[in-house]
Structure formats: C-alpha cells, structure tokens
Amino acid sequence: MTKSALVCGAGGFIGSHLVKRLKREGFWVRGVDLKFPEFAETEADDFLIGDLRNQAVCDQVIDRRFDEVYQLAADMGGAGYIFTGLNDADIMHNSATINLNVLDRLHKRNTKRVFYSSSACMYPAYNQEDPDNPNCEESSAYPAAPDSEYGWEKLFSERLYLAYNRNHGMSNRVARYHNIFGPEGTWTGGKEKAPAAVCRKVAMAKSGEEIEIWGDGTQTRSFLYIDECVEGTLRLTRSDFEGPVNVGSDEMVSINQLVDLVADIAGKDIRKNHIPGPLGVRGRNSDNRLIEQRLGWRPSQSLRKGLEATYEWVERQVKRNDAS
Ligand code: NAD
Ligand code: GDD
Structure with a gap:
C-alpha cells in the first residue's frame, strides 16, 4: 500500500x-x-x-x-x-x-x-x-x-x-x-542566512570590488x-x-573563509568591508559523534561542493532579477 x-x-x-x-x-x-x-x-x-x-x-x-x-x-x-x-x-x-x-x-x-x-x-x-x-x-x-x-x-x-x-x-x-543551505533557499529580503547572503553579494559584485560582511568575519559556523x-x-x-x-556539518569555517570560498568558486577577486551587524554567537560547529554512534551515519559532503551548486543557483536568481 x-x-x-x-x-x-x-x-x-x-x-x-x-x-x-x-x-x-x-x-x-x-x-x-x-x-x-x-x-x-x-x-x-x-x-x-x-x-x-x-x-x-x-x-x-x-x-x-x-x-x-x-x-x-x-x-x-x-x-x-x-x-x-x-x-x-x-x-x-x-x-x-x-x-x-x-x-x-x-x-x-x-x-x-x-x-x-x-x-x-x-x-x-x-x-x-x-x-x-x-x-x-x-x-x-x-x-x-x-x-x-x-x-x-x-x-x-x-x-x-x-x-x-x-x-x-x-x-x-x-x-x-x-x-x-542550498538551492531554493531564501537568498534576499532579510531572512537569508550567511551562505546565501554571501553568494548574492559575490554574484552582484564585479571582480576587484568589495562586499559588506557583518562583524570582523572571524566568527565561525558550519553549514550543512x-x-x-x-x-x-x-x-x-x-x-x-x-x-x-x-x-549538521562539522566542517567549521570562519565567515571570512566562507567569503573566500565563494569568491574562488565565482572566479572573482573580492575584498571584504567589515561592518557592524547582527552577529549571534562567536563560534558554532556541529558535534557529530552522537549521530554517528546512534545512526551509523554522519554528513560528509564538502562545503565547497554544496557552495558550488548554491552559488550557481543564487547567481541565476540575481541575473533573473536584473533582467526583470
Ligand atoms: P523556512 O522559513 O523556509 O520554512 C518554514 C516554513 O514555515 C515557511 O514556508 C513558512 O511560511 C511556514 N510557516 C511559518 N508560519 C506558519 C504558520 N503559522 N502556518 C503554516 N506555515 C507556517 O525555513 P527552513 O529553513 O525550511 O526551516 C525549516 C525548519 O527547520 C524550521 O522549523 C526552522 O526553524 C528549522 N531550522 C532551520 C535551519 C536552517 O538553517 N534552515 C536551522 C535550524 C533549524
Ligand atoms: N545572514 C547574514 N548575512 N549573515 C552574515 C552576513 C550577511 O550578509 N555577513 C556576515 N554574516 C554573519 C552573521 O553576522 C553571523 O555571525 C554569521 O554570518 C552566520 O549568520 P547566519 O547564517 O545568518 O545565522 P546563524 O548561523 O547565526 O544562525 C542560523 O543558523 C541556525 C542553526 O545553526 C539561523 O538560520 C538560525 O535560524 C538557525 O537556527
């Protein structure tokens, strides 16, 4: 059935x-x-x-x-x-x-x-x-x-x-x-999270330009x-x-590293302008010992691979918005 x-x-x-x-x-x-x-x-x-x-x-x-x-x-x-x-x-x-x-x-x-x-x-x-x-x-x-x-x-x-x-x-x-994070996630409007926001900012910038990043960029996160x-x-x-x-993922990166990764995927030279903004905790990373122990599974895909798919999708949304 x-x-x-x-x-x-x-x-x-x-x-x-x-x-x-x-x-x-x-x-x-x-x-x-x-x-x-x-x-x-x-x-x-x-x-x-x-x-x-x-x-x-x-x-x-x-x-x-x-x-x-x-x-x-x-x-x-x-x-x-x-x-x-x-x-x-x-x-x-x-x-x-x-x-x-x-x-x-x-x-x-x-x-x-x-x-x-x-x-x-x-x-x-x-x-x-x-x-x-x-x-x-x-x-x-x-x-x-x-x-x-x-x-x-x-x-x-x-x-x-x-x-x-x-x-x-x-x-x-x-x-x-x-x-x-990933394709078809909120990428603009105020509710977007750092991966989509950074993809959008990089997609909208020309190589050599700077983008605004909240805080000093040394705060850390992991993204699944x-x-x-x-x-x-x-x-x-x-x-x-x-x-x-x-x-969650346990591949912890700083927000500055996240920006550098996205810039590299986009093939652009991007500079960072650190500005005040809502920051949250200084550091966060998933501890995956319990999930591995209890489910015999843990997430394993690299952040870069996920960001490649996400950047491609966000870039398309930016271009579509520009055209309309
Ligand atoms: P999302 O905002 O895209 O999805 C939540 C959905 O709930 C929205 O489509 C919204 O319209 C709907 N909703 C809100 N109020 C409602 C109501 N009164 N009646 C019916 N629907 C209502 O968020 P998401 O990223 O898909 O997150 C899904 C869940 O996972 C949420 O509970 C979120 O708190 C949790 N979560 C998400 C993340 C993340 O990084 N995305 C991290 C931790 C926890
Ligand atoms: N959103 C966003 N946009 N964050 C930025 C930006 C930007 O342009 N620039 C720098 N940051 C920084 C934030 O200041 C924060 O320190 C870090 O990037 C991560 O921000 P978010 O991805 O927006 O949120 P979060 O990790 O603090 O919290 C998210 O994850 C939780 C689960 O781990 C939220 O989505 C929560 O709702 C979620 O539950």
Missing part, C-alpha cells in the same frame, strides 16, 4: 526539498504552509494553504493518520532576522503556537511519531564564545542559555515533543539542525547542504533513536 506523509512547512526551504525526496520514495504527500514554495512548483499531491496557529486549520490538515509526519513550520530566519530583537515576540508566539496546536492534534489523531526540527540556536551562548573551540555536544544543552528568543522557543518545543513521548506514549524525533539535511532527517525519523541529535 502507498505510504502517506504530512509535511508542515512544505512551502519553505527544507520542507519543499523534503517533499521532493518523499515523492521520489513513492509517498503520497500532503503539504501545508502559509504559502506555496517560492522557487518551484510543489510536488506534494495535496497542498493546503493554511495557518497552523489556527486550531481549525490543524483539524482540517490532520484529518487522518499519516505514516510519517514532519513538523518544519516556524517563524524563522538568519542572523538579520533572529538577532535584531525586533521579531522576538512574533517568533516565540508564532512558532510555539504552531507546535502546541499541531502536536496535540496529531496526538489526538493517534499519530505515534512526529519529526521536529529544532536548532543549534538552543545551545548555551557561554559554550560558543571561542570561535576556534565551540561546544555543541548534545549533552551541553543545560544550564540553558540560548543567545536568542528563537533558540529559547526551540528548546521549549523540543521539550514539548519529548514530554509527549513520556506522557502520551508517542515516539517523536528531535533533530537540532545546524545552518542548512540541503540533501544531507533531508537524508539525516529521514534516517532519524525512521530510526529507534528519539534524539535530540545534531544534524
């Missing part, structure tokens, strides 16, 4: 890629989001435009049992969205309401397992002050001290999913994603390519391990 899947947030970056993968695997897929995917037609069999903060919409979407359920809907963005402080109330209210409503409705429909996408932003800021040596081991989460309200909401919601496991006999799965994020998501969901577990 054909298996069914529900993807909440199917109009977003990761959700739309996940839908494609589930379709390739032969699933019947229902997607739900406030909007359709921006850059390609959805491949979902059934796509509902609806607001998951609204209980009546949750009732309509969750009108049956699904073989697999992925909850990715959230009010989210990169540093320019979550670290300014301007969106804190919306982020907390919107994402927590979605999770409270969706999870409870799924439980009442007798759903046994939901995948939930938490974030590395839930890790304590005090362990991410040294750019060369951040600690993002899963067990380091407490005492809690995320550096953003976005991170606090993620921590609350991952606890919510795990509480339903303990008290309601569910077997939900929780991943902590570390900065996911979208295909590996989807792979890790499916593997965790179908495993006997509930998490929380990091789903």
Whole structure:
C-alpha cells in the first residue's frame, strides 16, 4: 500500500526539498504552509494553504493518520532576522503556537511519531564564545542559555515533543539542525542566512570590488547542504533513536573563509568591508559523534561542493532579477 506523509512547512526551504525526496520514495504527500514554495512548483499531491496557529486549520490538515509526519513550520530566519530583537515576540508566539496546536492534534489523531526540527540556536551562548573551540555536544544543552528568543522557543518545543513521548506514549524525533543551505533557499529580503547572503553579494559584485560582511568575519559556523539535511532527517525519523541529535556539518569555517570560498568558486577577486551587524554567537560547529554512534551515519559532503551548486543557483536568481 502507498505510504502517506504530512509535511508542515512544505512551502519553505527544507520542507519543499523534503517533499521532493518523499515523492521520489513513492509517498503520497500532503503539504501545508502559509504559502506555496517560492522557487518551484510543489510536488506534494495535496497542498493546503493554511495557518497552523489556527486550531481549525490543524483539524482540517490532520484529518487522518499519516505514516510519517514532519513538523518544519516556524517563524524563522538568519542572523538579520533572529538577532535584531525586533521579531522576538512574533517568533516565540508564532512558532510555539504552531507546535502546541499541531502536536496535540496529531496526538489526538493517534499519530505515534512526529519529526521536529529544532536548532543549534538552543545551545548555551557561554559554550560558543571561542570561535576556534565551540561546544555543541548534545549533552551541553543545560544550564540553558540560548543567545536568542528563537533558540529559547526551540528548546521549549523540543521539550514539548519529548514530554509527549513520556506522557502520551508517542515516539517523536528531535533533530537540532545546524545552518542548512542550498538551492531554493531564501537568498534576499532579510531572512537569508550567511551562505546565501554571501553568494548574492559575490554574484552582484564585479571582480576587484568589495562586499559588506557583518562583524570582523572571524566568527565561525558550519553549514550543512540541503540533501544531507533531508537524508539525516529521514534516517532519524525512521530510526529507534528519539534524539535530540545534531544534524549538521562539522566542517567549521570562519565567515571570512566562507567569503573566500565563494569568491574562488565565482572566479572573482573580492575584498571584504567589515561592518557592524547582527552577529549571534562567536563560534558554532556541529558535534557529530552522537549521530554517528546512534545512526551509523554522519554528513560528509564538502562545503565547497554544496557552495558550488548554491552559488550557481543564487547567481541565476540575481541575473533573473536584473533582467526583470
Ligand atoms: P523556512 O522559513 O523556509 O520554512 C518554514 C516554513 O514555515 C515557511 O514556508 C513558512 O511560511 C511556514 N510557516 C511559518 N508560519 C506558519 C504558520 N503559522 N502556518 C503554516 N506555515 C507556517 O525555513 P527552513 O529553513 O525550511 O526551516 C525549516 C525548519 O527547520 C524550521 O522549523 C526552522 O526553524 C528549522 N531550522 C532551520 C535551519 C536552517 O538553517 N534552515 C536551522 C535550524 C533549524
Ligand atoms: N545572514 C547574514 N548575512 N549573515 C552574515 C552576513 C550577511 O550578509 N555577513 C556576515 N554574516 C554573519 C552573521 O553576522 C553571523 O555571525 C554569521 O554570518 C552566520 O549568520 P547566519 O547564517 O545568518 O545565522 P546563524 O548561523 O547565526 O544562525 C542560523 O543558523 C541556525 C542553526 O545553526 C539561523 O538560520 C538560525 O535560524 C538557525 O537556527
């Protein structure tokens, strides 16, 4: 019999890629989001435009049992969205309401397992002050001290999913994603993350010109390519391990190194103008020991390979925008 899947947030970056993968695997897929995917037609069999903060919409979407359920809907963005402080109330209210409503409705429909996408932003800021040596081991989460309200909401919601496991006999799965990038991700408008922003800035610059970079560029991050994020998501969901577990790359680079890599891929000589901006933690890197131990798998694709595909896609969007 054909298996069914529900993807909440199917109009977003990761959700739309996940839908494609589930379709390739032969699933019947229902997607739900406030909007359709921006850059390609959805491949979902059934796509509902609806607001998951609204209980009546949750009732309509969750009108049956699904073989697999992925909850990715959230009010989210990169540093320019979550670290300014301007969106804190919306982020907390919107994402927590979605999770409270969706999870409870799924439980009442007798759903046994939901995948939930938490974030590395839930890790304590005090362990991410040294750019060369951040600690993002899963067990380091407490005492809690995320550096953003976005991170606090993620921590609350991952606890919510795990509480339903303990008290309601569910077997939900929780991943902590570390900065996911790739084609068809937000690349402009204020919610884009560093890889897409840097690709856009390099694509718009001529060789020899400078681009603006927030901070001194020595802050570090690791970036996970979208295909590996989807792979890790499916593997965790179908495993006997509930998490929380990091789903991220452990190829840590500074933002300056990220710029140099993209410039090299573009074949341009790019200079950096470091300006004040929203920065977040000084250093972050995925610790992949637990995922390897529990799932026998870890992401392995090089950052450069993922950036090549991403730069090509972002450059196309820039040219298309210029032409219109
Ligand atoms: P995204 O913003 O592209 O996708 C999220 C989707 O949720 C959007 O399409 C949005 O319209 C939808 N949504 C928001 N509010 C909604 C509502 N009230 N009702 C229905 N839909 C609603 O983000 P993404 O990068 O695809 O991230 C997916 C999930 O993974 C999110 O939960 C995010 O917090 C988490 N995550 C992402 C990253 C990353 O680097 N992309 C890192 C850590 C965690
Ligand atoms: N977005 C962006 N745009 N970041 C820039 C830029 C720019 O033009 N220039 C420099 N940066 C720096 C930021 O200041 C930050 O220090 C670093 O690049 C990374 O920024 P982002 O990629 O925007 O976000 P993040 O890594 O701090 O947080 C992201 O990852 C989390 C998971 O690891 C966010 O997407 C979170 O929502 C996500 O949960």
